[in-house]
Amino acid sequence: MGTLRVALVGFMGCGKSTVGPVLARRLGFEFVDLDLDIQKTAGRTIPEIFEQDGESSFRALESECLARCARRSHLVVAPGGGVVIVQANRRLLRTHFHVVYLRARPTTLAERLRGEAEHRPMLRGHPLEDRITRLLGERGAFYHEVASQIVDVDGKSPEAIAEEISNGLKST
Template sequence: MKNIVLIGFMGTGKSTVGRLLARRLGRPFVDSDKKIEMWHGMTIKEMFAQHGEAYFRQCEQEAIARLARYRHAVIATGGGVVLLEENMFRLRQHGVIIALTAELDMILARTSRKDVRPLLNKGEREKTVRELLNGRIERYQQADCVVDTTKLSPPQVVEKIMDFLQQGGYLRGRYNSAPRRP
């Protein structure tokens, strides 16, 4: 069975939804940013500060090459993974790509903690987010499925993804939707 790969801008819920989805499907959850930090012995913030974005992107590319070979996993990627076509090619080989999106105001609210997101620690946050998002949105839209998380709770996002996976034949009836409460 294919991996389920979550892509999308920072603050769209990839890690939270990924953990819930993996639990629901009984699959391992992998966060690419956490793997990069583990494999390189430093945080992403430290990578940006000490070596710059180009170094981080190289580490990310190497991590994606490794993670793309996983099977049956739910993989949450960093927001910029779509910047390199090779990353997406590798992830698509053994995965179904699900993009999580959100409106600008929601992304700003969800990413408001200072010093956590290296790309947002310079200048005007709203302008930076808008520019980064505009440069990536077309690539996010190329996913097999796109879910807007703006007005949905993480469990609701999981339901939308489950519906897509079942309708697309990715689950082959083995997984049933969770019982809905009245």
């Protein structure tokens, strides 16, 4: 598996941060939650970065942290759901990672995100299902564009999803 890097992409709530560590353990790789990496780099929480500096500042930090991950190997990275809206990130993902799109139905995402919408800057202050549907509409094509593999996650355990991903890796 040489210098393999796996990136899990998909909308917030699809399970990237839950499946990532399970997959990393299974592959013997390191796991990086990109949002935690960004917070460590910035010394602030993501809501603070959004409030103080705006989304574009957050996206620049996100791109910088993703580029750092692209230079490493034996890594599973879980970026935030919006990482794909920046063209340079999509290029980096396609070039340097086996990208797995964890696809979930909007109803599944809404159920999972209901309790935490107020802590997520992109969801705050909007009717949840409407906001998810709109953002998915904006990002869906980008998730497909970067995906080396698509895994539908509705009703599956993190272990089952990790197994499906690792089986997909063996066939590439």
